[in-house]
Amino acid sequence: MTHQVEERAAEQTAVARDEGEKSARRVARRRRWRQTALLVAGWAAMWLVWEYGSWYLGGRILPRPLEVLAEMVEILRSGAFFSDFTASVLKTFAGFAVAAAVGAPVGFLMGRYRYWRAFFHDGVTIAGTIPAIVYAVLSLIIFGLSNLGPILAVALVSAPYVALNVAEGIRGVDKQLISMSEAFGRSHREIRREVLIPTIVPFVFAAIRMCFAVAWKVEALTEVFGGRNGVGFQIRTQYQLYSITGVLAWMFLFIAFMLIIERLVLAKAEARLLAWRPEERSTAL
Known part of the structure; x- marks a missing residue:
């Protein structure tokens, strides 16, 4: 008798879980349709x-x-x-x-130890403001008309x-x-891998x-000032030809591909990696 009750309870739990998954998928599907409709309406209004x-x-x-x-x-x-x-x-x-390569270790030290936070905080804050x-101009002064200028400008802005x-x-x-993990004998490497890294993943994606x-803006800006190739270089070329149509065409192609990368690469990767969080689950479904 007890065995039958346990089986019935397990079946009910499985059914409830399946219903919950179906409901979450329906909610996610309706949300995507609403977002698509609003997106189309926004583009139509801009047109x-x-x-x-x-x-x-x-x-x-x-x-x-x-045109x-x-x-x-x-x-x-x-x-x-x-x-x-x-x-x-x-x-x-x-x-x-x-x-x-530069910002992540500095951020780890700032967040983990008070001394390093005091050491780096003002410099990092000033660099971000x-x-x-200014970074674009400095990079061009240092490296001139080379590919290293845009790379340095992007690194200085992003770090x-x-x-x-x-x-x-x-x-x-x-x-x-962390204290509980240490009490259960977890090593520092295990704490970093299983506690610290999963916690900072959302912050890393936000960054x-x-x-x-x-970065795309400063990279294109650096190419406009002194690049030898790239989208910014082509925008400068069209400007020198007094072609507003050409400038707008290159600009919108640039925007289109950036939206594709942001929506199809970054957003999907973030939703998959953070699917364990309730607020991200509907996006990952």
Whole structure:
């Protein structure tokens, strides 16, 4: 009799769990449909505003959206965009790698030890408040017309954000959880792997997404000032030709690919890695 009651309870638990999963999937599906509808409505509104602005100001000052779209298609067809975009991506990712290699250890020390926090805090804060254009100009002065200038500018802009977010993630770790782990004989390596790293992952993704938005701007800005290739270089070329259509076409191609990387790479990776958190579970479904 007791065995039958236990089996019935287990079956009821499994059914409840399945119903909960189905309900969560339905909620996630409805949320995605609402977000898609709002996204389409937002783009349609911007398109109408642009059309009105082009009619009001004139096509020479603000080309119509279809003219810019035709120029974008021509750039893609010629193959010029992919070579320049690849150059910009590689320089940006190289700057990210340098920023992570410097910022993550500094942030770990700042969050873990008071002495290192006092040692690094003011310098990291000041580095994060310096305008990106200053880093771009300094990089060009130091390295001139080379690929190292944009890489250095991206690294200098991104490293403070990485350090501060990692430090806040380390400081947010539950001290009682660490004490309990030590009481159960966990080694320092196990505590880092199973307690500290899972805690700081959301902060690391926040730093990546914040740096991602800033790094592309400073990288393109550096290329506009003194690059030899890349999207910023092409924008400067179109500016020298007084082609507003060309400038807008390269700008919107740049924006489109950045949105694709942000939504299809960063957002999906974040949702998968943080699926264990209740607030992220519906996104990962």
